[in-house]
Amino acid sequence: MQIIITGGAGFLGQKLAKTLVNSAVEFSELVLVDIVLPLNSTDDEYVKCIQADLSEPEEAFRLISNETSIVFHLAAVVSSHAEQDFDIGWKVNLDLTRNLLEACRKVKPDIRFVFSSSLAVFGGNLPEIVTDQTAVTPQSSYGSQKAMCELLVNDYSRKGYVDGRVLRLPTICVRPGKPNLAASSFVSSIIREPLHGLEAICPVSVDLSLWLSSPNTIISNIIKASQLPADKFGIWRTVNLPGIGVTISKMLESLEKQTDKMIRAKVKFKFDEKINIIVSSWPGKIDNSRALEMGFEADQNFDEFILQYKNEHLK
Amino acid sequence: MQIIITGGAGFLGQKLAKTLVNSAVEFSELVLVDIVLPLNSTDDEYVKCIQADLSEPEEAFRLISNETSIVFHLAAVVSSHAEQDFDIGWKVNLDLTRNLLEACRKVKPDIRFVFSSSLAVFGGNLPEIVTDQTAVTPQSSYGSQKAMCELLVNDYSRKGYVDGRVLRLPTICVRPGKPNLAASSFVSSIIREPLHGLEAICPVSVDLSLWLSSPNTIISNIIKASQLPADKFGIWRTVNLPGIGVTISKMLESLEKQTDKMIRAKVKFKFDEKINIIVSSWPGKIDNSRALEMGFEADQNFDEFILQYKNEHLK
Numbered sequence: 001m002q003i004i005i006t007g008g009a010g011f012l013g014q015k016l017a018k019t020l021v022n023s024a025v026e027f028s029e030l031v032l033v034d035i036v037l038p039l040n041s042t043d044d045e046y047v048k049c050i051q052a053d054l055s056e057p058e059e060a061f062r063l064i065s066n067e068t069s070i071v072f073h074l075a076a077v078v079s080s081h082a083e084q085d086f087d088i089g090w091k092v093n094l095d096l097t098r099n100l101l102e103a104c105r106k107v108k109p110d111i112r113f114v115f116s117s118s119l120a121v122f123g124g125n126l127p128e129i130v131t132d133q134t135a136v137t138p139q140s141s142y143g144s145q146k147a148m149c150e151l152l153v154n155d156y157s158r159k160g161y162v163d164g165r166v167l168r169l170p171t172i173c174v175r176p177g178k179p180n181l182a183a184s185s186f187v188s189s190i191i192r193e194p195l196h197g198l199e200a201i202c203p204v205s206v207d208l209s210l211w212l213s214s215p216n217t218i219i220s221n222i223i224k225a226s227q228l229p230a231d232k233f234g235i236w237r238t239v240n241l242p243g244i245g246v247t248i249s250k251m252l253e254s255l256e257k258q259t260d261k262m263i264r265a266k267v268k269f270k271f272d273e274k275i276n277i278i279v280s281s282w283p284g285k286i287d288n289s290r291a292l293e294m295g296f297e298a299d300q301n302f303d304e305f306i307l308q309y310k311n312e313h314l315k
Numbered sequence: 316m317q318i319i320i321t322g323g324a325g326f327l328g329q330k331l332a333k334t335l336v337n338s339a340v341e342f343s344e345l346v347l348v349d350i351v352l353p354l355n356s357t358d359d360e361y362v363k364c365i366q367a368d369l370s371e372p373e374e375a376f377r378l379i380s381n382e383t384s385i386v387f388h389l390a391a392v393v394s395s396h397a398e399q400d401f402d403i404g405w406k407v408n409l410d411l412t413r414n415l416l417e418a419c420r421k422v423k424p425d426i427r428f429v430f431s432s433s434l435a436v437f438g439g440n441l442p443e444i445v446t447d448q449t450a451v452t453p454q455s456s457y458g459s460q461k462a463m464c465e466l467l468v469n470d471y472s473r474k475g476y477v478d479g480r481v482l483r484l485p486t487i488c489v490r491p492g493k494p495n496l497a498a499s500s501f502v503s504s505i506i507r508e509p510l511h512g513l514e515a516i517c518p519v520s521v522d523l524s525l526w527l528s529s530p531n532t533i534i535s536n537i538i539k540a541s542q543l544p545a546d547k548f549g550i551w552r553t554v555n556l557p558g559i560g561v562t563i564s565k566m567l568e569s570l571e572k573q574t575d576k577m578i579r580a581k582v583k584f585k586f587d588e589k590i591n592i593i594v595s596s597w598p599g600k601i602d603n604s605r606a607l608e609m610g611f612e613a614d615q616n617f618d619e620f621i622l623q624y625k626n627e628h629l630k
Contacts, residue, residue: 086474124550133442135450137469137551144470148463154452155459159401235439236452 001028002067006054006100007075008032009039011175012116012218016072018042019219025227027070033063034075055091060099061106070112070226073100078182079120079142079278086141093145098152105161113153113164114225117238119211121147121168123281130283132240132290139281140183150238157230157237165225165233170213170243171282173251174309183278187212190248191255191306194266195314203272206249209284213243213298214305221296232294242288242298254302258310316343317382321369321415322390323347324354326490327431327533331387333357334534340542342385348378349390370406375414376421385427385541388415393497394435394457394593401456408460413467420476428468428479429540432553434526436462436483438596445598447555447605454596455498465553472545472552480540480548485528485558486597488566489624498593502527505563506570506621509581510629518587521564524599528558528613529620536611547609557603557613569617573625 003020007013009032017032021044030047032038037051052059054075064071075096082089097115104111122130123139138144153164174195175188186203187210193200213221221241233239256264288298299305318335322328324347332347336359345362347353352366367374369390379386390411397404412430419426437445438454453459468479489510490503501518502525508515528536536556548554571579603613614620 086476127448133450135448136466138466139473139550141470141474144466148466151451151453151459151463155456158454159456161401235454 001026001069002031002065003027003029003070003072004031004033004063004068005072005074006033007073008049009034009036010074011177012172012215012222013038013072013074014041015215015219016074016222017047019223021047023223025223028067031063054099055096057099057102060096060103064100064103064107064111066108068104068108068111070114071100071104072114072222072226073097074116076116077142078180079140080183080185080275081181082142082145083140083183083278084181089141089145093142094148097149101152101156101162105156109161110163112226113162114222115149115153115164115166116222117146117150117166117168118143119168119170119240119282119286120278121150122283126283129285129287130240131287132236132238140278154237158235163230164237165228166238167222167225168238168240169218170211170241172215172218173210173212173305175215176309176313183275186275190267191251192309194255194263195259195306195309197266199266199268201270202248202267203270203275204248204279205271205276206252206269207247208280209245209247210279211243211283211286212246212302212305213241214308216308217297217299224296228294239291239294239296240286240288242291242296243286244299244301245285246302251302254306258303258306316341316384317346317380318342318344318385318387319346319348319378319383320387320389321348322388323364324349324351325389326492327487327530327537328353328387328389329356330530330534331389331537332362334538336362338538340538343382346378369414370411372414372417375411375418379415379418379422379426381423383419383423383426385429386415386419387429387431387537387541388412389431391431392457393495394455395498395500395590396496397457397460398455398498398593399496404456404460408457409463412464416467416471416477420471424476425478427541428477429537430464430468430479430481431537432461432465432481432483433458434483434485434555434597434601435593436465437598441598444600444602445555446602447551447553455593469552473550478545479552480543481553482537482540483553483555484533485526485556487530487533488525488527488620490530491624491628498590501590505582506566507624509570509578510574510621510624512578512581514581514583516585517563517582518585518590519563519594520586520591521567521584522562523595524560524562525594526558526598526601527561527617527620528556529623531623532612532614539611543609554606554609554611555601555603557606557611558601559614559616560600561617566617569621573618573621
């Protein structure tokens with residue numbers, strides 16, 4: 001009953017570990033693994049932290065064992081980074097995933113493999129409302145890599161080599177900490193920085209609609225995915241996780257409502273073509289009826305996103 | 316002005332070479348490459364035949380040069396083979412394609428790279444009419460590998476690392492020669508064998524609708540793809556090549572019309588669940604309006620398929 005979290009040093013990996021430790025999910029050991037040694041921020045003696053480069057096949061094989069029951073595969077090179085460094089993107093976002101799947105297949109094929117994909121698989125000429133039947137035509141290397149891994153996890157699952165579950169995560173808001181190389185990094189910055197009294201740059205138009213989920217909702221859905229019976233997914237293991245569609249202006253209205261005009265004015269606009277091309281190619285609205293039927297949940301409104309951040313990071 | 320054909324020993328590769336030699340397409344050298352040494356059946360002194368295992372990166376790099384202007388990448392492990400031998404399928408259908416793309420990127424990124432994908436990328440719960448906007452949910456490793464390569468070629472093209480063109484080939488009928496390990500092998504056998512006075516086994520129901528193209532039409536469309544300007548493809552390089560939807564019973568009616576009842580009676584029925592699962596998961600009807608607008612062509616009716624085979628192989 002060992003659970004493994006790749007990308008264990010990252011924000012989602014750390015939050016998932018903390019949530020699992022306090023959940024009803026049973027495990028004998030919870031392993032956080034990353035390219036840098038993850039911290040154990042849980043104070044739980046059954047949590048183990050490992051530094052490993054899983055893009056090397058032998059390290060992936062060393063990680064997976066007969067004890068492994070669930071792998072939460074969150075490790076990734078983020079979108080702008082994968083766009084800047086083509087080789088690293090393919091190595092980490094495709095090859096590493098393949099190494100883990102091969103290790104599961106060879107060592108213990110009934111492992112539940114929860115893979116975090118992204119709505120960045122979408123792009124180009126999208127219908128107004130994206131559904132589970134919408135073709136993916138990614139306009140970034142990150143999106144292409146995630147879309148390829150979705151196919152990989154599905155094929156390994158169909159063959160019975162792993163029990164895969166693929167979640168297309170909405171853009172997460174509000175992420176704590178510092179901006180990163182994700183093209184969507186500003187989505188959190190324009191709320192987080194003003195809440196800390198700092199300026200933030202918005203690189204896209206106020207009219208752009210984003211498809212968002214709060215960190216707590218994402219984590220709850222990721223855990224849910226690991227607990228559902230396989231047949232709930234049917235013949236296709238990929239699910240668009242529920243989110244809510246919010247424009248930048250709605251986000252800033254909400255920020256002003258919960259703080260004041262001065263705080264909102266901390267957000268400056270400086271258009272960035274490169275970021276705009278990537279982010280505006282993602283869907284602003286997704287039909288989540290299948291995901292909701294399966295038991296996955298969405299946030300109610302954007303005010304909650306800000307309250308959640310305040311509660312957890314501004315005490 | 317060198318043209319390279321991978322899978323050059325195969326039926327399509329050989330036919331493409333013969334057609335190119337007699338076409339208006341200019342080249343200084345036409346290279347046929349395959350895992351077995353291809354024959355030069357063209358009698359053309361500018362045709363060169365090479366044996367190479369392109370799933371080895373260095374061999375792919377050795378093949379592509381500054382002289383290369385077009386790569387027709389037809390090499391593949393066929394569907395039932397990839398289903399039986401999982402590792403070979405990924406190595407040839409995914410890794411080999413990636414090696415070629417890397418070589419193009421590093422050596423000469425303006426190479427026109429025509430990739431033969433397949434309608435096997437489709438599967439599962441398909442709409443009655445498949446379009447360019449239909450999501451791919453392949454139910455075979457072959458389909459998964461082809462779908463992943465489509466994403467790969469598109470991303471390399473978007474980045475300007477290659478000038479890719481991806482064609483989803485309909486099922487080809489009538490292939491000459493012997494049955495192979497393609498799940499669709501029977502589609503040609505049930506016409507070809509009776510025409511030669513031999514028995515053939517049909518492993519699916521007479522009601523199954525197939526999406527077909529004749530060899531001549533396929534070859535003409537493949538050459539067309541290499542000659543179109545890149546902007547004709549827009550932001551997505553993948554095209555469902557035109558075909559016609561024909562049921563098994565229509566095919567056999569046509570066979571009887573062009574021969575007699577005795578010949579038709581050579582086709583016996585023996586249901587094969589494995590083949591049926593794969594083949595019946597492919598679309599029976601595709602909206603080809605985009606492809607037709609781009610200038611790709613379809614056959615008119617199934618009688619022509621039989622006439623074409625008779626003309627070329629029964630003289």
